[in-house]
Amino acid sequence: RRQDVLPNSDFLVHFYLVMHxxxxxxxxDILNTIIRHCPPRFFSLGFPGFSMLVGDFxxxxxxxLSTDMLTAPRSEAVTVLGSLxxxxxxxxxxxxxxxxxxxxxxxxxxxxxxxxxINILLKNATEEPNEYARCxxxxxxxxxxxxxxxxxxxxxxxxxxxxxIGVTLKFPNKIVAQVACDVLQLLVSYWEKLQMFETSLPRKxxxxxxxxxxxxxxxxxxxSVETDKKFIVxxxxxxxxxxxxxPVSVLLHPVSTAVLEEQHSARxxxxxxxxxxxxxxVCGSSTYTQQSHYTLTLADxxxxxxxxxxxLANVKSSEPVQYHSSAELGNLLTVEEEKKRRSxxxxxxxxxxxxxxLVNHLGHYPLSGGPAIxxxxxxxxxxxxxxxxxxxxxxxxxxPNLQLFVFNDSxxxxxxxxxxxxxxxxxxxxxxxxxxxxVRDISGKYSWDGKVLYGPLEGCLAPNGRNPxxxxxxxxxxxxxxxxxxxxxxxxxDVLDKLLENIGHxxxxxxxxxxxxxxxxxxxxxxxxxxxxxxxxxxxxxQNAQEDEYIQSHNFDSAxxxxxxxxxxxxxxxxxxxxxRLLLDDLGMNSWDRRKNFHLLKKNxxxxxxxxNLDSRQCRETHKIAVFYIAxxxxxxxxxxxxxxxxxxxxxxxAGLGWEVDLSTHCGFMGGLQRNGSTGQTxxxxxxxxxEVIFHVSTRMPSDSDDSLTxxxxxxxxxxxxxxxxxxxxxYRRGIIPTAFGDVSIIIYPMKNHMFFIAITKKPEVPFFxxxxxxxxxxxxxxxxxxxxxxxxxxxxxxxxxPLYQSFYEERAxxxxxxxxxxxxxxxxxxxxxxxxxxxxxxxxxxxD
Numbered sequence: 058r059r060q061d062v063l064p065n066s067d068f069l070v071h072f073y074l075v076m077h078x079x080x081x082x083x084x085x086d087i088l089n090t091i092i093r094h095c096p097p098r099f100f101s102l103g104f105p106g107f108s109m110l111v112g113d114f115x116x117x118x119x120x121x122l123s124t125d126m127l128t129a130p131r132s133e134a135v136t137v138l139g140s141l142x143x144x145x146x147x148x149x150x151x152x153x154x155x156x157x158x159x160x161x162x163x164x165x166x167x168x169x170x171x172x173x174x175i176n177i178l179l180k181n182a183t184e185e186p187n188e189y190a191r192c193x194x195x196x197x198x199x200x201x202x203x204x205x206x207x208x209x210x211x212x213x214x215x216x217x218x219x220x221x222i223g224v225t226l227k228f229p230n231k232i233v234a235q236v237a238c239d240v241l242q243l244l245v246s247y248w249e250k251l252q253m254f255e256t257s258l259p260r261k262x263x264x265x266x267x268x269x270x271x272x273x274x275x276x277x278x279x280x281s282v283e284t285d286k287k288f289i290v291x292x293x294x295x296x297x298x299x300x301x302x303x304p305v306s307v308l309l310h311p312v313s314t315a316v317l318e319e320q321h322s323a324r325x326x327x328x329x330x331x332x333x334x335x336x337x338x339v340c341g342s343s344t345y346t347q348q349s350h351y352t353l354t355l356a357d358x359x360x361x362x363x364x365x366x367x368x369l370a371n372v373k374s375s376e377p378v379q380y381h382s383s384a385e386l387g388n389l390l391t392v393e394e395e396k397k398r399r400s401x402x403x404x405x406x407x408x409x410x411x412x413x414x415l416v417n418h419l420g421h422y423p424l425s426g427g428p429a430i431x432x433x434x435x436x437x438x439x440x441x442x443x444x445x446x447x448x449x450x451x452x453x454x455x456x457p458n459l460q461l462f463v464f465n466d467s468x469x470x471x472x473x474x475x476x477x478x479x480x481x482x483x484x485x486x487x488x489x490x491x492x493x494x495x496v497r498d499i500s501g502k503y504s505w506d507g508k509v510l511y512g513p514l515e516g517c518l519a520p521n522g523r524n525p526x527x528x529x530x531x532x533x534x535x536x537x538x539x540x541x542x543x544x545x546x547x548x549x550x551d552v553l554d555k556l557l558e559n560i561g562h563x564x565x566x567x568x569x570x571x572x573x574x575x576x577x578x579x580x581x582x583x584x585x586x587x588x589x590x591x592x593x594x595x596x597x598x599x600q601n602a603q604e605d606e607y608i609q610s611h612n613f614d615s616a617x618x619x620x621x622x623x624x625x626x627x628x629x630x631x632x633x634x635x636x637x638r639l640l641l642d643d644l645g646m647n648s649w650d651r652r653k654n655f656h657l658l659k660k661n662x663x664x665x666x667x668x669x670n671l672d673s674r675q676c677r678e679t680h681k682i683a684v685f686y687i688a689x690x691x692x693x694x695x696x697x698x699x700x701x702x703x704x705x706x707x708x709x710x711x712a713g714l715g716w717e718v719d720l721s722t723h724c725g726f727m728g729g730l731q732r733n734g735s736t737g738q739t740x741x742x743x744x745x746x747x748x749e750v751i752f753h754v755s756t757r758m759p760s761d762s763d764d765s766l767t768x769x770x771x772x773x774x775x776x777x778x779x780x781x782x783x784x785x786x787x788x789y790r791r792g793i794i795p796t797a798f799g800d801v802s803i804i805i806y807p808m809k810n811h812m813f814f815i816a817i818t819k820k821p822e823v824p825f826f827x828x829x830x831x832x833x834x835x836x837x838x839x840x841x842x843x844x845x846x847x848x849x850x851x852x853x854x855x856x857x858x859x860p861l862y863q864s865f866y867e868e869r870a871x872x873x874x875x876x877x878x879x880x881x882x883x884x885x886x887x888x889x890x891x892x893x894x895x896x897x898x899x900x901x902x903x904x905x906d
Contacts, residue, residue, distance in 0.1 A: 437495065697755070777799065
């Protein structure tokens with residue numbers, strides 16, 4: 058444990074000698090005792106010369122892990138190894154009291170130590186029989202990959218570590234597989250570093266997830282074990298994070314595999330395979346079993362750098378024993394039945410959400426409003442000239458320009474016709490009304506504005522004042538060869554004769570069967586003599602003279618004159634729902650074929666309440682994390698909560714957790730913080746397109762009165778996950794901050810070498826989570842991102858213990874299902890068409906009745 062006074066050098070010399078003799082002893086019991094009772098805390102004490110024992114600890118841990126003794130401290134040995142993964146990059150030279158295996162020199166550089174250390178972790182990540190130790194080994198590899206990527210070392214074993222993690226995803230033990238999935242999710246934030254390491258690595262990550270989902274789906278969708286289905290959900294959400302992080306160009310890159318190289322026509326882009334596996338999750342894995350290479354397989358991933366069928370040794374599962382009190386047994390059966398019912402729909406529902414998320418946000422997130430805004434804040438009352446209130450109320454249902462629909466029994470769609478905004482200069486001519494479409498589905502709420510455009514685009518005329526008809530004429534001339542311009546025809550020439558000659562030359566198919574040119578007179582008909590021809594000409598001339606005489610005699614007769622036809626003046630449609638109806642017709646929604654999938658909603662007060670309730674639901678996974686700062690010597694609640702600032706290292710760490718947001722204007726998840734400044738002016742906030750995290754930082758909240766301290770403790774104490782930054786010389790005790798919550802505490806102890814020791818305490822029922830583990834030691838570069846990822850996973854682990862806990866999209870799906878079942882209007886096609894033509898027939902155009 059930590060010492061208040063640093064031991065003198067003579068004591069340390071004797072201590073190191075005893076440790077060296079014990080760690081190099083041939084007696085296995087001595088090794089087991091030292092590894093069990095000398096945790097990684099030893100490295101955090103910062104004793105002078107402690108790094109001399111690093112090699113001894115690695116060798117001793119390897120010997121413990123190689124033994125078959127049942128009492129061997131395997132978890133402690135892997136923890137020791139995992140705590141050292143950042144040391145080789147921190148220390149340029151690590152002097153060793155003895156040489157590590159395969160190294161002849163007594164004092165060696167860091168590369169030999171790193172190579173030896175990582176080889177042991179790689180072996181134990183695939184062969185370790187202890188479940189907890191296997192999880193720590195996988196987490197250690199994840200931390201090491203992040204360390205190598207952050208330091209840009211281009212270590213060749215990074216690919217090997219990624220291979221082990223990717224293969225672990227299909228491991229039968231779902232606790233170990235979930236840890237591997239969490240590591241892959243952590244690497245999303247390092248995708249640019251991975252791309253610098255090797256261009257194809259980020260794309261390879263997505264391919265691994267797609268192939269693994271396709272491999273596990275057939276057994277998971279019919280499995281009666283809930284964890285099998287939940288793990289597929291974790292893989293789907295991890296795949297979604299990778300899709301949202303990678304550039305669209307990477308997702309559109311064709312997938313190249315040894316099998317598909319032989320079939321160039323089958324080389325579809327990666328995004329295509331992603332949608333295919335999502336479609337299989339929705340419709341069932343057996344839907345496309347007869348179609349070859351419909352989805353990626355594990356065999357398709359095989360290459361010189363990746364072995365998809367790397368052998369993995371089994372582990373001894375330690376399923377937690379669940380105890381239920383007599384009071385809980387009465388409700389247990391009902392809960393289990395409900396969980397079973399929901400689990401059957403979990404995989405298809407998650408896949409639907411992922412597809413909707415990709416359609417709406419891929420390439421669009423974050424929007425100009427910032428990452429805190431994901432869904433639309435627009436409602437049916439906004440920009441509605443027929444509604445006066447600023448809040449969504451029953452008044453909107455009487456609007457003649459609004460209609461609400463249900464599409465595919467899964468999506469609510471509102472069509473609203475709004476007055477158009479002023480058209481910018483150079484814009485095409487448009488109508489005086491816009492169409493707004495508000496969509497509510499399991500992934501969120503979205504709003505789209507549309508406009509009917511017509512007329513020429515200003516500024517798009519041909520150069521030199523040439524009109525489009527001349528352009529078309531010029532195109533034909535260029536196609537059929539050089540021709541004489543019509544403007545160059547000399548005066549007196551027969552233009553029609555030239556045109557007929559040109560047609561016959563360029564289009565021989567237009568020539569007559571006689572093969573004469575079109576401008577040449579035809580041969581006289583057979584059997585007609587000169588007298589007959591003369592008589593016909595006289596009759597024609599006589600008829601022409603009679604017609605001229607008749608026209609002259611009736612020249613002033615008004616009945617003989619034709620009135621000129623004028624151009625009709627444009628008429629603006631007067632219907633308040635006309636353009637919405639036009640859009641619906643263009644989309645084919647007014648047809649009889651769509652009636653089974655497209656319905657109206659009953660407009661009443663109950664629907665209004667449920668719409669408001671649906672809009673208040675989150676569209677992302679949300680977490681709130683408490684952050685405490687403990688200065689040197691602080692051991693009571695009041696002194697800790699009274700801190701208004703921390704050390705520079707602490708402030709740098711908090712700044713790395715997320716970005717500061719102004720609580721008075723923040724549009725994202727608040728986590729219970731107030732906009733009036735009573736809980737502080739700002740707070741660190743972190744968000745992706747799928748997750749929101751707000752940090753309740755004790756030094757950001759006011760502590761100028763007893764009431765402020767009480768409010769601060771209430772906010773911080775109610776969080777399930779606590780981050781404690783302790784600069785005290787003694788270990789943090791959980792009881793210092795009294796709270797019924799705080800299921801997980803992640804304590805950070807700064808070390809003298811600018812590294813950080815991590816201690817994690819949790820309630821016994823909370824399952825394992827990573828990537829950080831109890832006893833990890835990381836560099837300052839990795840600390841914020843690893844702590845943030847660990848807090849998110851810890852919060853998920855706590856929430857999964859809540860009976861019938863639902864994710865945000867499960868909640869939205871249930872609310873949508875209730876709205877559709879209770880408020881879908883059943884009516885004939887004629888009534889439906891009437892409601893689409895006029896949503897509110899009793900509403901007068903003037904709006905006064």
